Amino acid sequence: MFKLEGRVALVTGGSRGIGRACCEALAAQGATVVVNYAKGEDKAREVADAIVKAGGKAEIAGFDVSDTKATEAAIEEIAKRHGRLDVLVANAGIAIDGLLLRLKEEDLARLFDVNVRGAIVCARAATRPMMKAKWGRVIFLSSVVGEMGNVGQTAYAATKAALLGVTKSIAREYASRNITVNAVAPGYIDTDMTSNITDAMKEQLAKLIPLGRTGSAKDVAAACAYLASEEAGYVTGQVLRVNGGMYV
Numbered sequence: 001m002f003k004l005e006g007r008v009a010l011v012t013g014g015s016r017g018i019g020r021a022c023c024e025a026l027a028a029q030g031a032t033v034v035v036n037y038a039k040g041e042d043k044a045r046e047v048a049d050a051i052v053k054a055g056g057k058a059e060i061a062g063f064d065v066s067d068t069k070a071t072e073a074a075i076e077e078i079a080k081r082h083g084r085l086d087v088l089v090a091n092a093g094i095a096i097d098g099l100l101l102r103l104k105e106e107d108l109a110r111l112f113d114v115n116v117r118g119a120i121v122c123a124r125a126a127t128r129p130m131m132k133a134k135w136g137r138v139i140f141l142s143s144v145v146g147e148m149g150n151v152g153q154t155a156y157a158a159t160k161a162a163l164l165g166v167t168k169s170i171a172r173e174y175a176s177r178n179i180t181v182n183a184v185a186p187g188y189i190d191t192d193m194t195s196n197i198t199d200a201m202k203e204q205l206a207k208l209i210p211l212g213r214t215g216s217a218k219d220v221a222a223a224c225a226y227l228a229s230e231e232a233g234y235v236t237g238q239v240l241r242v243n244g245g246m247y248v
């Protein structure tokens, strides 16, 4: 499909779900993929092993994106070792749901720390080598609820809406360096994050989705793979919605 041979891509939260599918999609295009994880080293290793078994190139890197020092040091080391870092998929994210009246201060802080501050810190560090190379791709994982809102997701939706402002600002800031910056906004995707949704709830949900089904991690990864590609070089500051038509 799209070509990424010779490129190095970092996918934060690449050990599971959408991140894992992104790692596999980018590796299939020829990129060397760095699979980041916070806690799931075994899962990350599984992803890298599967990629290598399929003939691709992958390695793992453990760091918590909310730990600025560790994140900056890890990204600097990756870029130094490979002599480049071309693609960042800022995918690492958490969801803590609950009605506003019950929203805890520490949950509010943690959501912003991981989903927003973590993504910005990754972008700040990853765009250094991209600026030098005058080529780069940054992709943030937003969400349909960042645009639509959702009952019980005030804080999570706020973090995902924030990433749209982040995307558009960095896109403007780095356009002259040939670095494109886009957001992918998935709808309801079958991963661990949404595993608390029962089959009955899924059936109800499907009625609200014109394409009649929830999405797969591969559906989202295909969008990320496109935005990471050479061919998407004239697309920047955009939000690519992968939501089955749920929000148009």
Ligand code: NAP
Residues within 6 Å of the ligand: 012, 013, 014, 015, 016, 017, 018, 019, 036, 037, 038, 039, 040, 041, 063, 064, 065, 066, 091, 092, 093, 094, 095, 114, 118, 141, 142, 143, 144, 185, 186, 187, 188, 189, 190, 191, 192, 193, 194
């Ligand atoms: P998931 O299955 O829960 O996986 C989350 C991934 O993020 C894991 O690899 C996890 O690694 C990593 N992670 C969590 N906290 C981290 C941290 N502090 N530092 C580094 N890595 C961290 O989630 P998902 O459903 O694939 O979602 C991926 C992204 O898409 C998220 O940003 C999410 O908000 C967004 N999204 C998801 C949906 C959906 O329906 N699933 C919809 C819209 C948007 P460890 O296991 O090592 O902790």
